[in-house]
Amino acid sequence: MVQQFGFNFILALAVTAALSGCKNDTQANAPPSQVLARVNGDEITVNQLNYLLASQKSVDDQTRQRMLENLVTQDVLVQKAVEAKLDRDPRVLSSIEFSRRQILAQAMLSKEVGTPQPVTDADVQKFYAERPELFEKRNIYTLDSYLVANNTLTDAVKKQLDSVHTPQDMRATLQAAGITFREAQERTPPEKMPQQLLKVVTPLKAGDVAIVVQNDQAMLVLLDSVQPVPASLKDATPAIQAYLQQERAQKLAEQKIETLKKAAKVEYVQQFAAAAPQAAPAAATPANNNDHIKSGMGLK
Structure with missing residues (x-):
């Protein structure tokens, strides 16, 4: 099977390797049992693989092999980068320095923060009870949205929207008024909605229309259907x-x-x-x- 890698992935690997610089003496002289692969004599060790695996949710042999292939790809690119003297390029050096500072800052903050106060059963129950729209009365909403210029929604058009209950009605109304619009449909749970939109959608019934205004644009939201999917x-x-x-x-x-x-x-x-x-x-x-x-x- 041929593996394909996007440019961002390859760049991320190259930057990660550049951050670590040359391998230290321990890696350079790793025992044979610690060496997983060699790229032009450059050793890839168990410690390097374990570092990548630590960020994985689950690990099996396929995951280990995929991560090992990533390390091989990284090493090939880094060797070529050094050969091309990219490790001396001012832009690359600036990126490495910025990343180093970011990593140090985040490591220090993690150390300072430590472990927050544990979440209790009472905390969970309170959060659950205060947000019925996310849990006990949770619905999956199918929404048809129509993005228009806000200044096109005259009082006459808004009055006509009262008789709109289907996507066909909406298109006909907007087209008759000469309003340009972009249409989209989405089936979404409440937890993925912006809070402003959720507050607008929650009281609606299927076939209702709401208007959400932001700056010079307005979104006409037509609630197509509601499917109750409560979470205990x-x-x-x-x-x-x-x-x-x-x-x-x-x-x-x-x-x-x-x-x-x-x-x-x-x-x-x-x-x-x-x-x-x-x-x-x-x-x-x-x-x-x-x-x-x-x-x-x-x-x-």
Whole structure:
């Protein structure tokens, strides 16, 4: 089977290798049992593989082999990069230095933050009870959305929208008014919706239309269908625990950053705008504990 790698993947491998620089003496003289592969005599060791595997949710032999192939690809690219003297390129050196500083900053913050206060059963039950739209009364919504210029929604058009109940009705109404629109349909759970949109959609019934305005654009939302898919407290507990744990770690990280900055002597020689609140780096929280955020609350 031929493996294909995107450019971003290859670049990430190359930068990672550049960050580590040349292999240390321990790796260079690793015992034979620790050596997994050689690329032009350059050894790839068990320690390097274990570092990659630590970020995987589950590990089997196929995963190990895939990660080993990634390391081989990395080594081939790094050797070619050094041969081409890219390790002396000012832009590459700047990227390496920025990445080094970022890694050190995140490592220090992780050390400062430590382990947040554990999430209790009472915390989980409170979160569950306060958000029925996400759990006990959870629905999967099929939405038809129509993006238009806000200034095209005259009072007359808005009045006509009262009689719109299907996508066909919506298209006919907008076309008759000469309004240009972009149409999309999405089937989505509440945890993946922006809070503003969820508040608008929750009270709607199938066939209802709502208008969400943002700056000079407006989104006409037609609720096509609603499918009740409640989540029990038992099913939701792992996702809620993970969410609350990350939320606490994030808040603690922000507090630590503020404390450290106040203790430091910071002098701005130039400022381009008023300072905005700064969020803590995501890596300050334990690795892989934000998967439930990336996929909503992790519910199905």
